Amino acid sequence: MFVPSLDLTLYSSLFTVLPQCAAALFDQHVPAERALREPQLYKYTLHSKCYRIQSYWINILDAVWQSTVIFFMAYFSYQTQSNMDVSSFGFSLIFSMVITSLIHVIIQTSRIDWSVIAATAFSILVFLGFTLIFDSICVDCLAGESPYQVSYHSFQQGRFWFTNLLTIVTAMMPRYTVKCIYNKVRNPFM
Secondary structure, X not given: OOOXXXXXHHHHHHHOHHHHHHHHHOOOOOOHHHHHHOHHHHHHHHOOOOXXXXXXXXXXXXXXXXXXXXXXXXXXXXXXXXXXXXXXXXXXXXXXXXXXXXXXXXXXXXXXXXXXXXXXXXXXXXXXXXXXXXXHHOOOOOOOOOOOOHHHHHHOOHHHHHHHHHHHHHHHHHHHHHHHHHHHHHOOOO
């Protein structure tokens, strides 16, 4: 078992959902007066130009890129290390997945404010808190290999931190580069 099923379940339901909700809930809407004065603001949604099929395939390719980078960078980094077990490898994967997902939300958010930053920081704290508590008390509560002390052991290794930093930067680089170019071309003075 690479990644415990509990981590995968909590990944989408607890660890990464809060920043997305904060970005959606606290997003500024156009005031009614401005919407009446400038109806062209809604031309993209009326003609379904907001999200086209090209955007879908770009996001699919980006997701394939990110997942490939996360898996194979960890795999090749730990391939020659004899004391690495599958639980440590899985923890490295879930750590990269959570942090990459949270950075992805920040990059895609059109307006970053206190709510998005606080939700992201809180999500990281919840992930780390859950992981550290779970790994300290769960000796054999899951089928397969025990996650006992896996995160504690991983956090003490320089290879873990270097691999995850390199993985996260490499996974996010294409999206960040495209976003920077788009913002430079689309809004050169902002």
